Amino acid sequence: MAVWWIAVKDWRRFIRQPFFMAVSILIPLAFVLFYSLIVPSSQTNPVVVAVEDRSPAASRFLETLRKVESEEAPWFEVVTDDSEEARRLFDSGDAIGLVVIPEGFGDAVAQGRGVVELHVHNINSDYSKNLALRVDHTVRVFEDRISEPVIVVEETTRFAGTLTMGTYISTSILLFAAVYAGLVNTGLAVASEWSDRTAKNLLLSPRPRAVLVAGKVLAGLGQSLVSVLAVAAVVVVVFGFRPQGSVFAIAGLALVMTILGAGLGAIIGVAVRKTLAVVSIGIPTALGIYFLSGFEDSLRGLAWDGPVAVLWQTSRFLPTTGVFSVTRQLALGESALHLTGELLPAFVLIPVVLGVAAFMLRRAFQSLPGGQ
Amino acid sequence: MSPVPSVTDAVEVRLESVTVEFGRGRKDPLRALDGLDLDLRPGEVTVLLGPNGSGKTTTVNLVCGLLRPTSGRVWVGGIEAGEDPDGVRALLGVTPQETALYEDLTAYENLIFHAQLYRVPPLERRQRIAEVLELVGLSGRQDDRVGAYSGGMQRRLALARALLTHPPVLILDEPTLGVDVQSRAAIWERIRETARRGCTVLLTTNYMEEAAALADRLAVLDGGRIVAEGSVHELQRQLASDVIELDADLDTAGVEALSVLAGVLRVEGNPPRFRLWVADGQSTLLSVAELMRDRGVNARVLSLREPDLNDVFLELTGRELRD
Numbered sequence: 001m002a003v004w005w006i007a008v009k010d011w012r013r014f015i016r017q018p019f020f021m022a023v024s025i026l027i028p029l030a031f032v033l034f035y036s037l038i039v040p041s042s043q044t045n046p047v048v049v050a051v052e053d054r055s056p057a058a059s060r061f062l063e064t065l066r067k068v069e070s071e072e073a074p075w076f077e078v079v080t081d082d083s084e085e086a087r088r089l090f091d092s093g094d095a096i097g098l099v100v101i102p103e104g105f106g107d108a109v110a111q112g113r114g115v116v117e118l119h120v121h122n123i124n125s126d127y128s129k130n131l132a133l134r135v136d137h138t139v140r141v142f143e144d145r146i147s148e149p150v151i152v153v154e155e156t157t158r159f160a161g162t163l164t165m166g167t168y169i170s171t172s173i174l175l176f177a178a179v180y181a182g183l184v185n186t187g188l189a190v191a192s193e194w195s196d197r198t199a200k201n202l203l204l205s206p207r208p209r210a211v212l213v214a215g216k217v218l219a220g221l222g223q224s225l226v227s228v229l230a231v232a233a234v235v236v237v238v239f240g241f242r243p244q245g246s247v248f249a250i251a252g253l254a255l256v257m258t259i260l261g262a263g264l265g266a267i268i269g270v271a272v273r274k275t276l277a278v279v280s281i282g283i284p285t286a287l288g289i290y291f292l293s294g295f296e297d298s299l300r301g302l303a304w305d306g307p308v309a310v311l312w313q314t315s316r317f318l319p320t321t322g323v324f325s326v327t328r329q330l331a332l333g334e335s336a337l338h339l340t341g342e343l344l345p346a347f348v349l350i351p352v353v354l355g356v357a358a359f360m361l362r363r364a365f366q367s368l369p370g371g372q
Numbered sequence: 373m374s375p376v377p378s379v380t381d382a383v384e385v386r387l388e389s390v391t392v393e394f395g396r397g398r399k400d401p402l403r404a405l406d407g408l409d410l411d412l413r414p415g416e417v418t419v420l421l422g423p424n425g426s427g428k429t430t431t432v433n434l435v436c437g438l439l440r441p442t443s444g445r446v447w448v449g450g451i452e453a454g455e456d457p458d459g460v461r462a463l464l465g466v467t468p469q470e471t472a473l474y475e476d477l478t479a480y481e482n483l484i485f486h487a488q489l490y491r492v493p494p495l496e497r498r499q500r501i502a503e504v505l506e507l508v509g510l511s512g513r514q515d516d517r518v519g520a521y522s523g524g525m526q527r528r529l530a531l532a533r534a535l536l537t538h539p540p541v542l543i544l545d546e547p548t549l550g551v552d553v554q555s556r557a558a559i560w561e562r563i564r565e566t567a568r569r570g571c572t573v574l575l576t577t578n579y580m581e582e583a584a585a586l587a588d589r590l591a592v593l594d595g596g597r598i599v600a601e602g603s604v605h606e607l608q609r610q611l612a613s614d615v616i617e618l619d620a621d622l623d624t625a626g627v628e629a630l631s632v633l634a635g636v637l638r639v640e641g642n643p644p645r646f647r648l649w650v651a652d653g654q655s656t657l658l659s660v661a662e663l664m665r666d667r668g669v670n671a672r673v674l675s676l677r678e679p680d681l682n683d684v685f686l687e688l689t690g691r692e693l694r695d
Contacts, residue, residue, distance in 0.1 A: 001488070002488065002489060003484060005487075005488040009474070009477070009481075009485045012477060013474060013476050013477065016477075016517075017477045038660040062466060080637065120394060137544065189577075196474070196475065197471075197472060198472045198473065198474055199472070200438075200466075200468040200470065200472040201472040201473075201486070202470075203436075204461055204464070204466050204468070204472075205461065205489040205490065206459070206460075206461040206462035206489075206490065206491075207458065208458060250441055288512045292436075316615055353646070
C-alpha cells in the first residue's frame with residue numbers, strides 16, 4: 001500500500017506544478033503539431049492547370065491528373081483548370097506549380113508526340129522534384145491508358161500493406177510520447193525529492209527501500225499514462241490513426257516503451273538530482289531514440305555513405321528499433337505472435353535498465369553523505 | 373492545546389566507539405566522527421553542540437540509520453541501527469534541518485502521507501493529525517499549502533509531523549533555525565513536554581540560548597569528538613574560572629598591569645571593553661577595583677559573573693572560523 005501512497009503523493013504534486021505538466025505533455029504535442037503541418041503538404045500538391053486544348057485527350061489527361069493518388073491522398077489538388085486564371089495565379093506567385101496542356105495536345109498525342117509543360121516556382125528542390133516526378137507519373141498513367149505500359153513496376157513492401165505517412169508518423173509519435181513521458185515524469189518524480197530537499201522524508205521512513213523505488217516508478221508511469229493517452233487521442237484526430245491490428249498489442253508496446261523510459265528517467269533523476277537537468281537530458285535522450293529508432297526505415301533509404309550510414313547502423317542495433325517496427329506492423333493488421341522475435345532485444349534491455357535504476361535508487365535512498 | 377502523548381516504551385540510544393570516515397578510497401579521507409561514545413536516555417533532552425563540520429548531523433544520520441559507521445555500533449532500543457535500519461526508523465520521530473516538507477501539499481496532506489508511511493492505524497490518523505496540529509498551533513491552517521507558511525510555521529509543522537507517530541525517540545536537527553521568538557518559544561515548550569513524558573530527545577543546535585534552555589545534558593562536539601559532556605552547570609564549572617566584565621579607558625600600560633594581576637588567567641577584548649578570566653572572582657574583583665583607583669581610571673562597568681554557555685563553547689572549540 002505504501003507504494004500506492006507514494007505515487008498518490010507524487011500525482012498530487014504533479015497536478016499542482018504546471019511546469020511539470022507542461023513539460024510532460026506539450027513536447028509530444030508540439031511534434032504532433034509539427035507533423036500535422038508537414039504531412040498533408042507532402043501528401044497533396046496544389047497545382048493550377050491551364051487547359052488550352054479542347055480535345056478529348058486533353059480532358060482525359062486532366063482527369064488523370066485529378067485521379068492519380070497514393071494510398072492516403074490524391075497527389076494533386078487542381079485549384080483551377082481555367083487557362084487564364086491558372087496563369088494569373090502562377091504569375092502572381094499564389095500557385096507554385098502550373099501544368100499547361102497546350103493547344104494541339106490531342107493531335108500530338110494521336111501522333112505519339114504529346115507534350116505537357118510543368119512550370120514551377122522553385123521554393124525548394126524537394127518540392128520541385130515532387131511535382132516533376134508526380135507529373136511524370138501522371139503522364140505514364142495517361143499513356144498506359146492509350147497504349148501498352150512501357151514500364152512494369154513491382155513493389156515488395158516490408159509490411160503486410162502499404163504504410164501510409166499518417167500511420168508511420170502516428171506510431172512514431174505515440175512511441176516517442178511513451179518513452180519521453182516515462183523518462184521525464186519518472187526522472188522529475190525522483191529528482192524533485194532532492195531538488196525540493198524532501199528526500200529525507202522518504203529516507204527516514206521505516207519502509208523497505210524497494211517500496212520507495214516501486215512508489216517512484218508507479219508515480220512516473222501514472223503521470224505518463226495521462227501524457228500518452230493525450231497524445232494518442234490527438235494522433236487519432238489529427239492523422240486519422242486507425243490501427244487495423246490489435247489495439248491492445250499496440251497499447252502493450254507503448255507500455256513497454258513507457259517502462260523503458262521510466263527506467264531511464266529514474267537513472268537520470270537519481271544521477272543528477274535536479275529537475276531542470278532531468279528535462280535537459282531527458283528531451284535529447286528521448287529525441288535520440290525517436291529519430292534513430294522511429295525513422296530507421298527513412299534512414300535506410302538515405303544510408304549510402306557518410307554519417308547517415310553510421311546512424312542507420314546504430315539504429316539497427318538499438319533494441320528500441322524493433323518496437324517501432326513491430327508497432328507499425330501491428331497497425332497494419334499483422335499478428336503480434338510472429339513479431340515477438342523483433343522485440344527480443346527490447347525485452348532484454350528493459351530488465352537491465354530497470355535493474356540499474358533500482359540499484360541506483362536503492363543506494364540513493366539508503367544513505368546520505370555527511371553534513372546533509 | 374492538546375497534551376503531548378505519553379511514550380509507552382522507554383528507549384535508550386547508545387553510540388559505542390563510533391568512527392565515520394568519508395572518502396575512504398581517497399588519499400586523505402575525512403574523519404567526521406572519531407570514536408564517539410554517547411548515551412541518550414529516556415526522559416532527557418540531550419543537546420549536541422558544535423561548530424560547523426563538527427559531526428552533529430553525521431551523528432543524527434547515524435542514529436537514523438542513514439549512515440553506517442566505519443567502525444563502532446549504534447543501538448536504538450536494543451536494535452543495532454546497521455542491522456535493522458527500518459526497525460530503528462520506526463522508533464524515531466525526526467525533524468531534519470531542512471524540514472523536508474512538501475511545499476505544494478497542504479499541512480494535512482503532508483501529515484496524512486507521513487501517517488501512511490509510518491503505518492499509523494487508518495482510524496486514528498485524522499484524530500492524531502488534529503491533535504498534533506493543535507499542539508503546534510496550526511489547527512486553522514491545515515488546508516493551506518505549506519509553501520505559503522512562514523519559516524516558523526514550517527518548523528512547527530515539521531515538529532508536529534515528528535510527533536504524529538508517538539515516537540519514543542525524537543531527533544531534532546536545528547529545530548528553530550531561522551524562526552521568530554514566538555515560534556521558538558512554542559517549539560521549546562513542546563520539546564520540554566515531550567521529554568517530560570518519557571521520550572528520548574536528541575537535539576542539535578548552534579544557539580547557546582536554546583541549548584541552555586532545553587538541555588538536560590550537553591555534549592560538545594569538535595572535530596568528530598566529544599570534548600565536553602554534562603549538564604549546563606557542570607560544563608560551566610569545568611572551566612574552573614569566573615569572568616570579570618570591565619568597561620574602562622585603560623591605556624596599554626594599564627592593560628599590561630591588568631594581565632599580571634594575581635588571579636587573572638587571561639585578558640580578552642579591546643579598549644574600552646575587556647573580559648578577564650580569573651581563578652577566584654571575589655578577590656580578583658577587589659584587586660581590579662584597586663588597580664583602577666591607583667591609575668585614576670573610572671570604570672563604567674565592573675562586574676563579576678559565572679561563565680555562560682557561550683564562554684564555555686568558545687573556550688572548548690576555539691575562536692577560529694569554521695566552514
